[in-house]
Structure formats: C-alpha cells, structure tokens
Amino acid sequence: MTGADIDPQGFGNAAADYAAHRAGFPKATFDRLATFGIGQAGQRVVDLGTGTGTLARQFAARGAVVTGIDPDIRLMRQGAELAKAAGVEVIWQEGTAEDTGLRTAETDAVTAGQCWHWFNRPTAIAEARRVLKPATGRLAILHFDWLPLPGNAVAATEALIETHNPAWNMGGGTGLWPQWIPDVQAGGFTDVETFSFDVAVPYSRTSWRGRIRASAGITALDAEATSAFDQALATLLRHDFPSEPLLLPHRVWGMVATAPR
Numbered sequence: 001m002t003g004a005d006i007d008p009q010g011f012g013n014a015a016a017d018y019a020a021h022r023a024g025f026p027k028a029t030f031d032r033l034a035t036f037g038i039g040q041a042g043q044r045v046v047d048l049g050t051g052t053g054t055l056a057r058q059f060a061a062r063g064a065v066v067t068g069i070d071p072d073i074r075l076m077r078q079g080a081e082l083a084k085a086a087g088v089e090v091i092w093q094e095g096t097a098e099d100t101g102l103r104t105a106e107t108d109a110v111t112a113g114q115c116w117h118w119f120n121r122p123t124a125i126a127e128a129r130r131v132l133k134p135a136t137g138r139l140a141i142l143h144f145d146w147l148p149l150p151g152n153a154v155a156a157t158e159a160l161i162e163t164h165n166p167a168w169n170m171g172g173g174t175g176l177w178p179q180w181i182p183d184v185q186a187g188g189f190t191d192v193e194t195f196s197f198d199v200a201v202p203y204s205r206t207s208w209r210g211r212i213r214a215s216a217g218i219t220a221l222d223a224e225a226t227s228a229f230d231q232a233l234a235t236l237l238r239h240d241f242p243s244e245p246l247l248l249p250h251r252v253w254g255m256v257a258t259a260p261r
Contacts, residue, residue, distance in 0.1 A: 024054035049115030053079035060088040097124040125187035137259035145175035168217035175251030189257035202245035
C-alpha cells in the first residue's frame with residue numbers, strides 16, 4: 001500500500017474507531033451471496049471502497065482471492081492488521097471504484113459495501129463492467145444500515161447528530177436502496193435480484209459512541225466539534241438508554257447482477 005492519504009468523506013481521520021467499532025456484515029450476508037455464486041473458494045473478488053475490509057476479510061476467510069480497493073491507505077492499514085489477526089490474506093490496493101488499476105475481464109465478482117452512494121456511479125459501473133468476466137461475472141452492491149425507529153437509541157443519536165452537524169442529511173433511512181437498480185441496468189447488467197433482512201446488533205454505550213464517531217455525520221467535523229458531540233452522546237446514552245447492551249436494529253440490503261456479454 002503506497003500513495004497519498006485520500007479521504008473525501010473523512011473516514012480515514014477516524015480509522016481506529018472505524019476498525020474497532022463499526023459492525024461488519026453478518027454471516028448470513030455471505031451465506032446469501034453464496035447462493036448467487038459470490039465468494040467461492042478460489043474465486044477472484046474485488047471489493048470496492050473496501051475501507052478496513054469488512055467484506056474483503058470475510059470473502060478471504062471463505063477461500064476467495066480478494067483485492068480490496070480504497071483511496072485511503074489509513075483505513076486499509078487498519079484492515080491489514082485485522083486480516084492478520086484473523087489469519088486471512090487480502091491484497092490491499094490504493095485506487096478508486098472509478099479507476100481500480102486492475103486488468104480487464106479477469107474478475108469473478110465485484111462487491112461494494114456501504115459505499116455506492118459515495119461513487120461517481122456511472123463511471124463505477126463502467127469500471128465494474130470492464131474488470132468483470134463477461135456473461136459470468138457478478139456485481140453485488142450491499143448496505144448494512146442502522147434503523148431509526150420511534151424512541152430508540154438510533155433515532156435519538158440521529159437527532160443529536162443533526163444538532164451538532166446541521167449539514168448532515170443522511171438520517172431517517174429505511175435501509176432499502178432500490179435507486180441503485182437503474183445504475184446497473186444502464187450499465188448493461190442483467191439478472192438483477194435484490195434481498196434484505198433485519199438483525200439486532202448489540203453495542204455497549206462505549207462502542208456505539210465509537211461507531212458514531214466513525215460515521216459520515218461526525219467524520220466531517222473537526223476534532224473539537226467531534227469531542228463536544230461525543231460527550232453529548234455519552235450523556236444522552238447514560239441518561240436515556242442505561243441498559244446494556246443496546247440491541248440496535250439494522251437492515252442488510254443487497255443487489256446482485258450479472259455482467260453483460
């Protein structure tokens with residue numbers, strides 16, 4: 001891993017929190033992807049916007065040959081440490097979803113977890129199409145989102161983020177992303193299928209604070225503003241949500257499509 005630190009969303013500034021506190025996709029995600037032939041042993045998988053490799057490491061554990069692509073080497077350094085601790089091997093390569101630097105038509109599966117909204121989507125689709133094997137390569141766009149429900153800690157946290165960062169406009173999500181379907185269809189991909197399921201993720205109050213420090217609404221703030229927010233969140237959780245662990249609802253959503261001939 002070489003090159004400059006590039007991080008337009010600021011996630012690299014919170015790389016340690018990102019690695020320690022952001023829950024990875026649950027095992028059921030990979031079981032579901034396996035039914036589409038994604039992540040098989042020996043398969044070449046490219047994970048776009050890999051960050052700390054929450055997808056890449058799981059595919060590697062299943063025997064795939066995985067290349068993680070990200071513009072920020074700080075996140076990938078954290079991912080490399082996690083991969084080493086897990087006893088799995090991932091190839092970490094600086095690049096972007098729009099320009100991976102990989103060879104044409106040699107990849108079995110391209111994945112993008114929690115990141116498609118950050119890309120220049122038409123260019124990323126064209127790049128995925130270029131690197132995938134024609135007619136057999138698969139593209140999977142995946143999300144794993146918290147769910148703000150009335151009265152829960154997620155909704156209270158989102159309200160606090162909006163107080164400290166009025167420019168943040170990503171709250172109130174449903175965890176469903178059908179708007180990506182036209183992207184893949186415009187790129188000529190076929191056999192489009194989607195799936196979703198819900199899970200409850202346990203967080204301690206401390207780990208939830210770390211998770212939120214590594215979210216887009218807070219990584220955009222400077223250090224002083226981040227500290228002020230973190231202390232406010234600690235107070236809110238201690239007063240309003242004293243029981244641990246916090247069982248916070250999340251939704252996995254995925255879309256799988258086949259590369260054109």
